């Protein structure tokens with residue numbers, strides 16, 4: 001499928017480029033995108049590397065959640081990550097390493113990713129996914145939101161001091177998250193080029 005530059009409206013996110021000839025088809029498209037975003041995050045969560053001494057693993061989840069927000073926009077990104085969180089709490093084994101339920105100290109990061117996908121989606125609609133530098137800023141904002149919820153939650157859930165929560169729940173992930181942001185910096189502007197937007 002190819003897209004001409006004229007199909008890319010200002011203020012669009014990548015998902016808006018997918019054609020839908022009627023309101024009904026747009027609903028089907030959005031439903032598939034929301035389900036697909038949740039499934040992608042669930043698969044990315046299984047790419048998990050334990051961090052010695054920390055209850056929180058390095059995972060592919062953050063990358064997937066931020067990509068879902070940026071490419072679907074705030075509303076569909078929020079719905080997709082809400083579906084991911086609710087289905088996981090209800091028993092779907094698609095949190096990191098096949099876990100489910102809310103009784104884990106890393107659950108705050110999942111809530112953070114839900115909020116982050118929404119923020120990243122709103123920024124993407126304002127052009128935050130066009131060009132490498134703007135994408136880097138958008139990803140950094142999404143990561144910051146994820147940690148702003150995840151680290152305090154970890155401190156409370158695992159009975160850690162603020163310093164311990166930062167040492168166990170933030171510091172070990174900074175390099176990996178920078179690499180994920182670098183991947184997104186390549187992927188999102190490249191995707192826009194592919195669909196014909198040169199901005």
Ligand SMILES: O=C(O)CCCC[C@@H]1SC[C@@H]2NC(=O)N[C@@H]21
Pocket residue numbers: 045056057058059060061062094095096099104106107109110146150173176177
């Ligand atoms: O147990 C879960 O499913 C949630 C795992 C959360 C992992 C966090 S997200 C931010 C940071 N970056 C990573 O790669 N891992 C942690």
